Amino acid sequence: MQRNYLVMAAVAVMTFGVGFAVAQNAPKPPSNDWLLEATDDTERFRRLQQYLRGFDQPMWEIGDRWRGIHDALMRDNFELAVYHWDKIKTTIENGYLKRPARRANSDKVLINSGVHAQVKTAFETRDRAKAWAGFTTARTACMECHDAEKVPFMNNQAMFRELNAPAK
Ligand code: HEC
Structure with a gap:
């Protein structure tokens, strides 16, 4: 046992x-x-x-905010347009922190050229015509940089082709 x-x-x-x-x-x-x-x-x-990726991810955000600006101006929400426009600046600066080779054209086209400030002032007037003129100025800058950075195909999409100032 x-x-x-x-x-x-x-x-x-x-x-x-x-x-x-x-x-x-x-x-x-x-x-x-x-x-x-x-x-x-x-x-x-x-x-x-x-x-954290490169320049594509900040640009992705910028594209979304750009549509947000168009939507904001369509409803006369100038504060929201200024808000997105300021965030776009921050996002571009964060973008060239990661990809310094993109800085020269960002500065030339948007940040140091005074275009960013000019568009912001236009939104702040809360005057429809001036705000939409600012929108068109900004759009031109976006597209110029895509050409300069050799990604011109970026300009052939709805946010640049179809999101315009409304016909008067
Ligand atoms: C440095 C100059 C520069 C400026 C200014 C700029 N872009 Fe771009 N954008 C680029 C580059 C470069 C790419 C491609 C990034 C890559 O290949 O990683 C790009 C890509 C994009 C994309 C595609 C992102 C994706 O991956 O889905 C969108 C959308 C875009 N840009 C919108 C805008 C808008 C709107 C503005 C203006 C408010 C703007 N960009 C201003 C350089 C710029």
């Missing part, structure tokens, strides 16, 4: 041991901690840099 217990105990210990070893060698389940689990800060920054 006692021997039986001993055999059972031995089998139990062996089973546990094998199970433990298998668990130890099992591959780790995938984790969501893509930054916390990076081997070091260099790898962490590399991942962040990759994730």
Whole structure:
């Protein structure tokens, strides 16, 4: 009887041991901690840099805000137009932080040329005709930069072709 217990105990210990070893060698389940689990800060920054993309993502946002400006002006919401226009400036500056080669044309066409300020003033007049004239000035600047940066195909889309000042 006692021997039986001993055999059972031995089998139990062996089973546990094998199970433990298998668990130890099992591959780790995938984790969501893509930054916390990076081997070091260099790898962490590399991942962040990759994730934050280049100039395309800020431009994507700018396109959306541009449609927002058109919509705002259609309903005489000049404050909203100014709001989006200011965010567009911030977004371009953040864009060339990541892609410094895009800075020269951004400055030339929009930021340093006074075009950004001029369009902002036009929206702030709350005068429909002046605000829409500002819209057209801004649109020209967007399209000029796409030409200068050798992505002229960007200009052949609804937000530039169809989103115009309404006919009087
Ligand atoms: C530096 C000059 C520059 C200015 C100023 C500029 N763009 Fe762009 N835009 C670019 C470049 C370069 C790309 C292509 C980015 C890429 O290839 O990564 C682009 C791409 C885009 C895209 C496509 C983004 C996507 O991936 O979906 C949109 C939309 C866009 N621009 C809208 C605008 C609007 C609206 C304005 C004006 C308010 C504007 N851009 C002003 C240079 C500019």
